Amino acid sequence: MIEVAVPVIHVLNAAAAQEFYCTTLGFRLEFAHRGDPAQANPCYMGVSRDGVWIHLSSLFGDGVVGGVVNLVVDSVDELRVELLASGVQIAVGPVDQTWGTREMYVKDADGNCLRF
Numbered sequence: 001m002i003e004v005a006v007p008v009i010h011v012l013n014a015a016a017a018q019e020f021y022c023t024t025l026g027f028r029l030e031f032a033h034r035g036d037p038a039q040a041n042p043c044y045m046g047v048s049r050d051g052v053w054i055h056l057s058s059l060f061g062d063g064v065v066g067g068v069v070n071l072v073v074d075s076v077d078e079l080r081v082e083l084l085a086s087g088v089q090i091a092v093g094p095v096d097q098t099w100g101t102r103e104m105y106v107k108d109a110d111g112n113c114l115r116f
Contacts, residue, residue: 006046008055009112010063014043017056020108021047024086027054065110073116076104 011017014032021027027047034043041058048054054069073079076094083090083106091113093104106114 004053006053006055007067007069008057008062009067009069009108010065011056011058011108011110011112012065013041013109014045014056014058015040016109017058018045018047021054021056024088025049025083025106025114026086065112068113068115070115076102076116079116080104 018029022029027049030046030048032043032045042060044055044057044059046053046055052071057063080090080094088106091105091107094102096102104116106116
């Protein structure tokens with residue numbers, strides 16, 4: 001039985017990704033594995049917020065940059081206010097979609113898109 005899905009987002013700079021996801025977006029670093037602890041890359045890390053996990057990887061072969069993750073939130077408008085206060089640039093929205101959802105898109109430095 002499937003219990004949970006954890007998306008893996010490919011990043012080019014693990015340190016920059018950790019800064020963006022944790023400091024700017026409010027995720028918490030759960031773990032970071034580096035083959036050489038003295039080097040920022042390659043790295044495989046897990047971040048979480050509100051019980052939702054995302055894995056970030058700069059390891060070769062773990063996807064490609066430009067991925068998309070959909071994150072369901074209580075209020076995209078409230079999240080927008082929070083993210084703007086943290087200095088996040090909103091790529092799209094919030095916008096009412098024709099399929100019935102209200103969405104906002106944020107992109108990280110590698111062009112990966114988080115759709116709230």
